[in-house]
Each structure stands twice: as C-alpha cells, then as structure tokens.
C-alpha cells in the first residue's frame with residue numbers, strides 16, 4: 001500500500017494556518033486525493049475545528065495538549081481517520097505557540113511510522129505584518145523576548161517558510177521581508193502566498209508533495225525558555241449559548257464583542273482572538289471573526305446570511321496577558337442588552353511546560 005503523505009503546517013498564532021489548510025485541502029481534492037485534517041489545541045471548544053468541520057473533509061481534533069506532548073494521540077487520530085475515510089494526505093495544524101516540531105513530531109513519525117507515512121517538509125507560516133515588526137523592519141507593538149524566543153525557534157526549524165497574506169504588503173516590502181528572513185533563517189526555502197486570494201498555493205503544494213523532508217538534525221531548544229515564553233501567553237476558550245426574543249444580526253454581535261474585548265485589553269498584545277457563531281436554526285451557516293493583533297482589523301472571514309434568535313458562540317483568545325485578566329475581560333464583554341448569554345464553558349490558563357513524548361535530535 002502507498003504511504004499516506006503527512007503535511008504539517010505550523011507557524012505562530014494567527015499566521016493563517018487554518019485558512020491555508022482548508023485551501024490546500026481543496027486543491028488536493030481537486031487533484032483527486034482524499035484528505036484528512038487534524039486540529040490541535042491546549043483545551044476543548046476549538047474555533048478551528050468549527051471552521052474546518054463543515055462537512056467538506058473529515059476532521060479529528062486533539063485537545064488537552066500539543067502534538068509533541070500527545071504524540072500517541074496524533075497517531076491515533078490519523079489511524080481513526082484512516083479507518084473512516086482512508087486519506088492519502090493528512091494535514092495537521094499544530095498549536096501556534098508550539099515549536100520543536102521537527103524533533104518531537106516529524107522525526108518520530110519518520111522513524112517509528114515511516115512505513116505508514118511519508119512526512120513532507122515542515123512549513124512554517126508567517127503573518128508578514130507581525131514578522132516585519134519582529135524583525136525590526138517596521139515599528140509596532142510586539143511580544144516580550146521569551147515569546148519571541150518561541151517565534152524565532154519556529155522559524156529556525158522551518159524547512160519551508162511560507163510568507164502568507166502577501167495581499168497585505170506590496171512587492172518591495174515582500175522583497176525586504178524575504179531578504180531579512182533569508183539572512184536570519186538560511187536553512188529554509190521561502191515561498192510567498194496568499195491563502196485568502198489563492199496565490200502561490202499550487203506551487204507550495206507542489207513542493208510539499210514532491211520533496212521529502214530534508215532535515216536530518218533538529219535545532220536545539222532550551223525548554224526552560226520555551227516553557228516560560230509559551231506560558232506568557234494566556235489562553236481562554238469559552239462556549240456560550242446566545243438567545244434573543246427578537247432577531248439579532250450575528251455578524252454585528254461578533255464585531256461588537258471583539259471591539260469591547262480589544263478595548264478592555266488596552267496595551268496587552270492579542271496574538272489571536274477568534275470567534276464563531278452558529279445559529280441553532282441553520283446548522284450550516286456560520287460567522288467567523290478573527291483579530292490577529294491589537295491594532296489590526298477585526299475581520300469576518302465568514303458572515304451569517306440571516307439574522308438569528310439563538311446560537312452557539314465559540315470564543316478562543318490567546319494574548320500576552322494573565323489568564324485571569326482574559327477571563328474577566330471576556331465575562332465583562334459578553335453580556336449585552338437585547339440577548340441572554342448562558343456561559344456553558346469557560347476556562348483560562350497558561351499552557352503547561354511542554355514535555356514531548358519523544359524528542360529525536362537526529363534521524
């Protein structure tokens with residue numbers, strides 16, 4: 001039997017991994033492949049799963065820890081997908097604050113499950129506006145040094161750096177960013193894409209499907225600094241039932257909620273605020289809102305077609321802030337006149353110290 005292709009699309013929070021994965025999956029399907037998707041998070045109630053699980057592709061989610069720390073769950077999820085839909089391509093989205101994926105996921109997959117999977121090069125997606133600030137090419141707020149340690153390690157282990165959202169900056173800024181990335185991360189091939197506008201995706205996919213994972217040695221990672229950097233990011237997941245006597249505009253509801261949260265967080269840097277709203281009446285309609293930095297636009301990547309009376313709101317917030325502050329901010333921001341909100345689940349925490357199941361520095 002042919003081995004299934006295993007693609008991992010990493011990159012920092014908000015870089016566009018979920019968007020890119022759904023686009024890659026569609027291209028693969030058009031090319032005649034069966035695709036299975038795997039999402040991942042530190043906790044339950046994932047916006048990404050809600051976005052991807054729209055019936056187009058089978059999705060498994062791994063919650064309660066990252067792929068590295070739950071390697072066996074990753075393999076089980078793949079086996080489950082294999083039994084239900086026999087994908088010939090798996091696409092996995094690791095947690096955006098995770099690094100050391102080569103040593104903790106790619107190498108163990110190659111070493112232990114090499115008969116089942118052909119592991120593609122690790123792609124690391126980059127949001128160009130975020131990267132320009134971090135690389136000192138543009139002014140603007142960023143994260144503290146230990147969070148930036150994780151960001152840098154992600155790029156240091158990238159086999160392919162994919163500059164996404166190229167629709168946001170002109171070609172001279174793209175050239176400058178690419179040159180800076182090339183200087184700092186000479187090991188990686190650099191590609192430019194726009195997942196939103198479908199540019200560069202076919203070429204990226206061609207690289208992934210035709211090239212074997214090139215790395216044979218993984219970069220060193222100082223797990224103390226990595227753990228401290230990851231723990232500086234507060235994590236909040238909530239699910240809320242919304243109900244109203246009159247019809248409400250769900251898109252507007254999400255926009256207003258995002259703007260209250262952004263205002264209340266003030267100078268605390270948002271890595272990604274993402275929300276979905278699914279009406280109870282129409283299971284297929286969904287609104288998705290994303291905000292990937294404090295001074296960025298709150299964008300609705302999917303809008304509801306009709307007003308609604310009741311629905312399910314999922315809210316995932318990752319910011320460099322105390323988890324208790326995130327919790328209070330969200331609890332204060334949700335109640336609004338005109339609808340009742342029943343908070344069915346809310347949790348906020350700092351990710352625990354990563355303890356990978358395997359760590360293989362070489363293959």
Ligand SMILES: Nc1nc2c(ncn2[C@@H]2O[C@H](COP(=O)(O)OP(=O)(O)OP(=O)(O)O)[C@@H](O)[C@H]2O)c(=O)[nH]1
Nearest residue numbers: 013014015016017018019096165194195196272290
């Ligand atoms: N302008 C532009 N926006 C994009 C592009 N790709 C993704 N986005 C937007 O970036 C935001 C974040 O996208 P996601 O796909 O959720 O990012 P992610 O990397 O999966 O985020 P996490 O799972 O939280 O780490 C959304 O508003 C997307 O619509 C792109 O090519 N261009």
Ligand SMILES: [Mg+2]
Nearest residue numbers: 017018048093
């Ligand atoms: Mg995502």
